[in-house]
Amino acid sequence: MRSCDVLVLGAGAAGMFAAAEAARRGRRVVVVDHAARPGEKIRISGGGRCNFTNLATAPDRFLSENPRFAISALARFGALDFLARIDAAGIAWHEKAAGQLFCDGSARQVVDMLVGDLRGGGGEVWVSTALHSVERAGGGFVTQTEAGAVASAAVIVATGGKSIPKMGATGFGYRVAEGFGLGVTETRPGLVPLTFAEQELAAIRPMAGVALPARVSCAKTSFEEPLLFTHRGLSGPAVLQISSYWREGGEIVADLLPGRDLAAEMAALRPEAGRQAVHNALSRFLPDKVAAWAVARAGLSGPLAAQSNAALGRLAQAVHRWRIRPVGSEGYRTAEVTLGGVDTAGLDARTMEAKSVPGLYFVGEVVDVTGWLGGYNFQWAWSSGWAAGQAA
Known part of the structure; x- marks a missing residue:
């Protein structure tokens, strides 16, 4: 059985950023995703140029049953913090209307930055690897994957929502939450x-x-x-x-x-x-x-x-x-995001950790926090991923 300190489920924006942050801290990190490549939704976003954040990011630009939940993560790692990472990576960008920031070139630059940061910290990415289940095992977890079982001290669930099923979107993260007794609010298509x-x-x-x-x-x-x-x-x-x-x-x-x-x-x-x-x-x-x-x-x-x-x-x-x-x-087929998700009442707003399950974290779209159109959902991915990456 393979083992690591932090197993991240999902190689999207939130998962990759959380993984890179954990790896920066010296944690042994593995990211698992069923897709053939990491960051597929990043790659296609913004017409292929990735609207990676919005300078007008504020808590009132997000929907949630608890509208105050996002305040902590957004305040501790905001749009300017992520922009500093973009600048440090040498990625050229431009501003469009209402504070929307896009890459001048391909969105692949953002994916490459995330993968480079993860691997620079010694982390691994397993693609084309289906996820089956997550269970408690002693003081940690055992996750069953297509490539075998993985033991880890912590698990970060970053599997996204149900939007764009043709890209493999599923409700796996919600099932994990419910399996550990966490609530899941009503989900429905958003930005559709x-x-x-x-x-x-x-x-x-x-x-x-x-x-x-x-x-x-x-x-x-x-x-x-x-x-x-x-x-x-x-x-x-x-x-x-x-x-x-x-x-x-x-x-x-x-x-x-x-x-x-x-x-x-x-x-x-x-x-x-x-x-x-x-x-x-x-x-x-x-x-x-x-x-x-x-x-x-x-x-x-x-x-x-x-x-x-x-x-x-x-x-x-x-x-x-x-x-x-x-x-x-038009439903999840064309929806850009999923509204609703893992109930924030069961999560610590500073770390994204499940209050009742130490070591289990939920980040990004799988959580009941949904932003407006225009880079806000990416910023939530970075902010929530950063918060979990500092703690896992």
Whole structure:
């Protein structure tokens, strides 16, 4: 039977970073993953350039049943701390909107950095190796893998969630938690496109592929980012963001012309564009297909000059407050993250260790902490992995 000090289950962002940190401390570390290569989700993220963190990282950018749980890890190892690692590795980067940081070159540079840090500390990575079970054995653990049993003093579970099953995502980490008596909160797809019923799709299908700036709201939460019409419903950053707050049966509200007063601006156009068809006039503000849809939704026809102020008010309502009730989402198949996970009530916020199982740690997406779109989930991986790596 092989043995080590720390066995890390999962060679993703959180697992590799936790492993490298433990190896820096002189711990004998082995990382096991069923995938053929480490860091596969890192490699494909950000269009292949990896949105590795966000300078605006703060606890309020994360969802959890305990919104305060992430505070400790994020404060002790934050975005600037990880950026220092990126700089030290010589990886060139650039900032996009809202503090999002991307590699100038390939995301593989981040994977190579993590693997190099781990191996530099004497750690090993076993890929193409399935995990079967984790059990208590004396003062440590025995983990059954495809390559045989491994005894370890500590186990860090970094197996991720259920999102993108074609990449091998499973609920293995949740089963490990439940096997040791830890709670798991409800899990569901997050940062995922929303889908509509056929009667709604019939109206918007001609707009599939059209994108525009929008403000999308659900209850008291709003995001002002691009929205994309699809053949199934809506996508784009604004919709992916709001999907983490939407629940089945609820509605979302979209403002397709945020920050403008459409009724007033259309009324002001009457002297110069009164003879234009109302949808042609509206095309000054919105893509042509969206303008035609909005005019039909408001029940208008004829030239702009023929539209009363009340009619223009209905048009503005259709554009500024489009209320729609999605029937679902595209599910884990396209979800970027999994909401919910190992209940934080059972974990130490400073170390990520299970309170009732000394030596057992949970990090990254498997935990009930989920960030917004834009590098926040990677930062949670680094922060939680760092915390466990200092303690395991």
